[in-house]
Amino acid sequence: MRVAIFAENEKDLAELASAASIFAGREEMIEVSIAGEEKNISCCGRKVVYKLKGKQELNPEAISNVLRHVGEKYGISVFLLSTSKLCRAVASILSILTDTECITDAFDLSIEGKDVLASRGVFAGKATARLRCSIPCILTIKQGKYNPAEKVPCEVIYEDFTPPTKLNIVEVSEPQKASVDLKSARIIVSVGRGLKRKDDISMVEELAKALGAALGCSRPISSDLGWLPEEHHIGLTGVSVKPDLYIAIGISGQLQHLAGIKDSKIIAAINTDKSAPIFQACDYGVVGDMYKVVPELVKLLKSS
Amino acid sequence: MRIAVCIKQAVDEAELKFDHAGNAILSNAQTKLSTFDKNAVEEALRIKTLKGGEVIAFSAGNNESKKGLKEALAMGADRAVHIITETYERSSLTVSKLLSKAIEKYKPFDLILFSEGSSDIYTSLVPGQVSTMLGLPFIPFARKIEVHDKDVKVSQTLEEKTVIISSPLPAAISVVSEINQPRYPTLVQIMQAARKQIDEIREDSLGVEPKGYRVEYIRAQSVERKKVIFEGPPEETARKLLDALKREGVVK
Numbered sequence: 001m002r003v004a005i006f007a008e009n010e011k012d013l014a015e016l017a018s019a020a021s022i023f024a025g026r027e028e029m030i031e032v033s034i035a036g037e038e039k040n041i042s043c044c045g046r047k048v049v050y051k052l053k054g055k056q057e058l059n060p061e062a063i064s065n066v067l068r069h070v071g072e073k074y075g076i077s078v079f080l081l082s083t084s085k086l087c088r089a090v091a092s093i094l095s096i097l098t099d100t101e102c103i104t105d106a107f108d109l110s111i112e113g114k115d116v117l118a119s120r121g122v123f124a125g126k127a128t129a130r131l132r133c134s135i136p137c138i139l140t141i142k143q144g145k146y147n148p149a150e151k152v153p154c155e156v157i158y159e160d161f162t163p164p165t166k167l168n169i170v171e172v173s174e175p176q177k178a179s180v181d182l183k184s185a186r187i188i189v190s191v192g193r194g195l196k197r198k199d200d201i202s203m204v205e206e207l208a209k210a211l212g213a214a215l216g217c218s219r220p221i222s223s224d225l226g227w228l229p230e231e232h233h234i235g236l237t238g239v240s241v242k243p244d245l246y247i248a249i250g251i252s253g254q255l256q257h258l259a260g261i262k263d264s265k266i267i268a269a270i271n272t273d274k275s276a277p278i279f280q281a282c283d284y285g286v287v288g289d290m291y292k293v294v295p296e297l298v299k300l301l302k303s304s
Numbered sequence: 305m306r307i308a309v310c311i312k313q314a315v316d317e318a319e320l321k322f323d324h325a326g327n328a329i330l331s332n333a334q335t336k337l338s339t340f341d342k343n344a345v346e347e348a349l350r351i352k353t354l355k356g357g358e359v360i361a362f363s364a365g366n367n368e369s370k371k372g373l374k375e376a377l378a379m380g381a382d383r384a385v386h387i388i389t390e391t392y393e394r395s396s397l398t399v400s401k402l403l404s405k406a407i408e409k410y411k412p413f414d415l416i417l418f419s420e421g422s423s424d425i426y427t428s429l430v431p432g433q434v435s436t437m438l439g440l441p442f443i444p445f446a447r448k449i450e451v452h453d454k455d456v457k458v459s460q461t462l463e464e465k466t467v468i469i470s471s472p473l474p475a476a477i478s479v480v481s482e483i484n485q486p487r488y489p490t491l492v493q494i495m496q497a498a499r500k501q502i503d504e505i506r507e508d509s510l511g512v513e514p515k516g517y518r519v520e521y522i523r524a525q526s527v528e529r530k531k532v533i534f535e536g537p538p539e540e541t542a543r544k545l546l547d548a549l550k551r552e553g554v555v556k
């Protein structure tokens with residue numbers, strides 16, 4: 001069986017290659033790259049490189065057509081993609097172009113005869129579904145579930161193919177702030193709508209600094225209010241994290257937020273509302289005003 | 305401008321119950337209009353206000369789906385189409401095929417709108433699948449839509465980047481919840497909606513073979529947490545919390 005993997009970054013690619021190992025050996029794995037010039041090193045035996053013009057590396061339609069091309073030319077049975085927003089869109093388009101079923105956010109893969117079995121979180125993480133689909137298929141793999149595979153020297157093949165697309169990528173803006181790495185953070189201090197003003201983030205940042213923690217937030221803080229960049233957003237539709245310690249400050253603890261933090265070793269919470277759901281989902285909770293408790297914590301940490 | 309908006313009556317995750325063996329009880333489970341689908345309906349209505357035209361809501365599902373369609377009608381959709389399926393559970397691919405076949409019957413459309421994903425399963429596959437089946441360009445995760453006469457310009461937020469994409473019309477777009485604030489229908493609108501038309505199409509009349517993933521089981525995810533709660537003056541609770549975290553070895 002031959003497998004093709006595609007992701008936007010090296011870390012995801014290494015996890016995909018690891019997940020792919022249940023279907024094929026390294027020699028039968030193909031990494032699809034749309035970057036242009038490429039080094040001959042990969043987690044897969046082969047790297048197939050497409051040089052896309054313009055900013056097409058963000059065009060789901062163009063990427064889907066590239067993958068279809070790979071699929072036809074190299075006889076691919078399983079496509080593995082990351083769960084990024086772009087890859088989700090690519091998977092959906094590709095599933096129609098190739099008329100194959102797709103499972104998103106998959107983990108715990110296994111093969112049974114001609115089928116793949118995969119688990120995924122459903123109902124905002126309240127339950128896990130075990131799904132079966134037949135091969136050929138497309139899977140997007142939940143991040144952080146597979147140990148990254150090693151890179152070794154590989155064969156590189158350049159393809160000359162211009163994918164059809166009606167979309168035009170007009171402009172791309174990169175984030176201004178230095179990026180945070182929530183996925184590998186040991187401690188995360190995370191803030192929600194309990195925050196009254198954007199400027200008050202500095203108070204939470206101070207606690208993060210005192211703990212050597214990364215700063216995260218609930219969806220409304222990044223997406224609705226824009227008080228922190230999107231990459232800080234934790235939960236079902238944001239990043240899934242697994243720190244030793246997660247401190248939820250002014251976060252009510254809705255299922256969609258909890259979905260992203262359940263692999264944390266210890267969860268602590270600070271919330272004024274004793275009946276907030278976060279207190280049912282934490283190890284240690286403080287019922288109190290974050291504007292009073294957080295500065296106290298900073299004071300204690302600085303004095304010790 | 306003719307706009308189709310696809311919505312789902314989803315099992316309400318907050319109300320979902322499990323049996324003794326931990327299996328989710330889906331038959332007769334409480335449902336709601338999938339949270340973000342209201343944003344898709346709102347966006348359709350916003351565009352209609354600017355450009356004129358008609359908004360038709362489509363939903364594939366069992367009888368519960370009528371509730372969601374009525375909600376869309378109360379918000380201001382002109383018509384609704386219910387593709388009646390026997391059960392709630394259909395794979396994304398099957399749902400997408402049903403929706404695209406139904407949409408074909410009501411052609412032409414300038415825009416097809418979806419939300420980014422449903423609040424119950426969130427595969428986020430249906431928008432791209434329906435678009436591709438209809439042969440339309442697809443723009444996912446829109447947080448701003450600007451409709452011109454012949455094309456549409458969309459601002460999209462990916463994990464780290466903001467991207468501006470343009471596409472000729474007709475096109476299909478999925479929206480994120482930040483795109484707008486959905487309106488609440490008034491009592492009068494809810495009553496008027498009861499008189500608006502909901503067309504019915506039976507799933508077997510569309511000639512779609514159920515295909516795709518099958519559900520083996522859906523089980524509760526249980527996580528045990530200690531739930532030690534501290535109450536009292538901030539100086540005291542802060543110290544207690546810090547001591548506990550040090551005992552756990554997660555703070556030095």
Ligand SMILES: Cc1cc2nc3c(=O)[nH]c(=O)nc-3n(C[C@H](O)[C@H](O)[C@H](O)COP(=O)(O)OP(=O)(O)OC[C@H]3O[C@@H](n4cnc5c(N)ncnc54)[C@H](O)[C@@H]3O)c2cc1C
Nearest residue numbers: 192193194218219235236237238250251252256272273290
């Ligand atoms: C399909 C879908 C996907 C979603 N994905 C995500 C996701 O990935 N991540 C996510 O976070 N959300 C997500 N959401 C949204 C989610 O449902 C909640 O709306 C959101 O998590 C709430 O954020 P919050 O806890 O910050 O705000 P709120 O729910 O408003 O809670 C604020 C909390 O702060 C407390 N508070 C107020 N003042 C203080 C104070 N002075 N001190 C201490 N506490 C205070 C309040 O008691 C309250 O509990 C999603 C929703 C849907 C439908």
